[in-house]
Every structure is written in structure tokens, then in C-alpha cells.
Amino acid sequence: MDLGLAGRSVVVTGASRGIGRAIAAGFAAEGARVLLCARGAETLASTAMILRTAYPGATVETVAADVTDADQAATVIATAVERFGGVDVLVNNAGATVRDGSVEERWRASFDLNVISALRMMELAKRHLAASGHGAVVNISSIYGREAGGPPQYNGSKAAQIAMSKAYALEWAGLGIRVNNVAPGSIAFEGGSWGRRLKEDPEGMQAFIAQQIPGGRFGNPEEVAAAVVFLASDAASWVIGATLNVDGGQSRSNI
Ligand SMILES: NC(=O)c1ccc[n+]([C@@H]2O[C@H](COP(=O)([O-])OP(=O)(O)OC[C@H]3O[C@@H](n4cnc5c(N)ncnc54)[C@H](OP(=O)(O)O)[C@@H]3O)[C@@H](O)[C@H]2O)c1
Numbered sequence: 317m318d319l320g321l322a323g324r325s326v327v328v329t330g331a332s333r334g335i336g337r338a339i340a341a342g343f344a345a346e347g348a349r350v351l352l353c354a355r356g357a358e359t360l361a362s363t364a365m366i367l368r369t370a371y372p373g374a375t376v377e378t379v380a381a382d383v384t385d386a387d388q389a390a391t392v393i394a395t396a397v398e399r400f401g402g403v404d405v406l407v408n409n410a411g412a413t414v415r416d417g418s419v420e421e422r423w424r425a426s427f428d429l430n431v432i433s434a435l436r437m438m439e440l441a442k443r444h445l446a447a448s449g450h451g452a453v454v455n456i457s458s459i460y461g462r463e464a465g466g467p468p469q470y471n472g473s474k475a476a477q478i479a480m481s482k483a484y485a486l487e488w489a490g491l492g493i494r495v496n497n498v499a500p501g502s503i504a505f506e507g508g509s510w511g512r513r514l515k516e517d518p519e520g521m522q523a524f525i526a527q528q529i530p531g532g533r534f535g536n537p538e539e540v541a542a543a544v545v546f547l548a549s550d551a552a553s554w555v556i557g558a559t560l561n562v563d564g565g566q567s568r569s570n571i
Pocket residue numbers: 329330331332333334335336353354355356357359381382383384409410411412413429456457458459499500501502503504507508509510
């Protein structure tokens with residue numbers, strides 16, 4: 317589908333694998349100029365190569381950076397500005413369940429990665445997004461930011477990420493920057509946590525699906541990417557401050 321994103325400058329964090337890679341591919345398929353960011357340079361480079369081959373009409377660049385490091389985060393936005401002349405779309409996808417350390421350390425690291433790094437990227441990109449005329453931010457949260465579920469530090473930080481995005485959406489609407497969220501349910505892919513559990517315990521996972529996911533299967537990264545690309549496009553021009561579940565009906569939340 318042509319969503320009018322050709323030539324737009326798009327930054328996707330956590331883009332070397334999984335959901336982030338599918339999001340980057342979704343923008344590349346639209347002919348955008350996409351900057352992929354992740355810490356591991358090798359996987360990043362091979363992902364970029366795959367996308368360039370699959371989408372010759374797109375421009376795909378990479379920057380190896382840890383978004384929890386302020387200097388490296390600044391480098392990501394500076395690289396987009398240097399290579400593409402600005403930033404039209406920012407997708408904060410880098411995120412994880414942090415399980416290491418004491419309870420307090422896990423909570424701090426979860427907030428650092430899932431909340432602070434996203435808002436730092438937003439602040440770094442703010443003036444470029446405002447100058448774009450089409451500025452859009454899509455943050456990748458989780459259905460477990462809307463309701464009970466997942467480890468507490470993940471649940472709490474993803475809830476904060478949703479609240480942070482909503483607050484910024486209202487503040488930045490006047491600047492012409494739309495901020496929205498996508499909240500995936502359980503998304504399975506090779507190398508991902510649900511993909512691994514599917515291999516290790518196929519029967520248990522079928523029981524999980526039967527009990528938890530009305531759609532009857534795990535979601536895939538491309539289904540999340542489709543929602544992200546839509547929200548970043550002018551087709552979603554009147555969508556501001558939304559959190560869109562992509563979860564096969566898995567969420568039980570009324571909000
Ligand atoms: N998979 C699911 O079922 C699911 C469900 C709901 C929400 N989500 C959310 O969706 C997002 C992506 O999940 P995923 O399952 O695709 O994750 P994943 O497979 O673990 O991939 C994470 C990506 O982020 C990068 N990354 C991790 N930490 C980073 C950092 N500090 N700085 C820069 N890049 C970093 C990773 O590359 P490097 O390790 O090389 O940095 C990788 O490219 C996360 O925010 C997650 O919470 C996932």
C-alpha cells in the first residue's frame with residue numbers, strides 16, 4: 317500500500333531483529349529512508365543488507381548505538397540528520413524484560429530502557445520532527461502496559477511508557493508532531509522469546525494460546541509493523557495519543 321512515506325526520514329531503534337526489523341522493512345517497502353539502530357553492529361549490518369536487497373527503492377542506513385547511553389542516542393539522531401537531512405518519523409522499539417540484578421536494579425534498568433531512552437530519543441528528535449511537517453513518533457509498548465501481566469518491572473515500565481507517550485502527544489500536537497503507541501500482544505519469531513518457548517514446549521504454548529489468545533495463534537512481527545507504518549503515515553493524521561493493541565484479542569483491558 318502506498319502510504320505516502322516514500323523519501324521520509326525514519327529512525328527505528330532496536331531494528332536488527334524481531335519486531336524492529338519488521339518495522340524497518342515495512343518502512344523500506346514504502347520507499348522511505350530508514351536508519352536502523354541496535355547495539356550489535358554485525359546483526360545490524362546483515363539486516364540492512366537483507367532490506368536493501370528486498371527493497372531497492374528504499375535507502376537503508378545503520379548506526380550501532382545503545383539507546384540507554386545519552387551520547388550514543390544523540391549520535392543516532394545526528395546520523396539521521398546528517399544522512400537524510402532531518403527526521404520525519406521516530407519509532408522507539410528498543411525494549412526488553414530486564415531480569416538481571418536486584419529487584420530495584422531490575423526496575424531502574426527497565427525504566428532506563430523502556431521509558432527514559434524513548435523519551436530521550438523524542439527530545440533529541442523534537443526540533444527535527446517539528447520541522448518535518450509530517451512529524452510522527454510511534455512508541456512500542458505492550459498490552460502488559462495496559463493491564464496486569466508480565467514481570468512487574470516490565471509491566472510497570474511499559475505502563476509508564478504509555479502514560480509518557482500520551483502526555484507528550486498532548487504537549488506536542490501543537491508542534492505538528494503526532495505521538496502514538498502500539499501495544500503488541502505475544503509475538504513469535506525465530507530467535508524471539510515466544511519463538512523459543514514454542515520450540516521448547518509446543519504443547520504448553522498451544523494451551524497458552526487456547527486460554528489467552530482469542531485469535532488462536534501468536535502474532536507475527538509483520539502484523540505489528542503494519543500498524544506502526546500506518547500510525548506514522550499521513551493516513552493517520554487525526555490519530556494522536558492513541559495506543560493501538562495488536563494482539564489477536566489477547567488483551568482483556570477495557571482501556
Ligand atoms: N515479542 C513480543 O512478544 C513483544 C510483545 C509486546 C511488546 N514487545 C516490545 O516490542 C519491542 C521489540 O521486542 P522484540 O521481541 O522484537 O525484541 P528483541 O527480539 O529482543 O529485539 C530487540 C531489538 O532491540 C535491540 N536493542 C536492545 N537493547 C537495545 C539498546 N539498549 N539500544 C539499542 N538497541 C537495543 C536489539 O539489538 P541488540 O541486542 O544488538 O542491541 C534488537 O534489535 C520491545 O520494546 C518489546 O518490549 C514485544
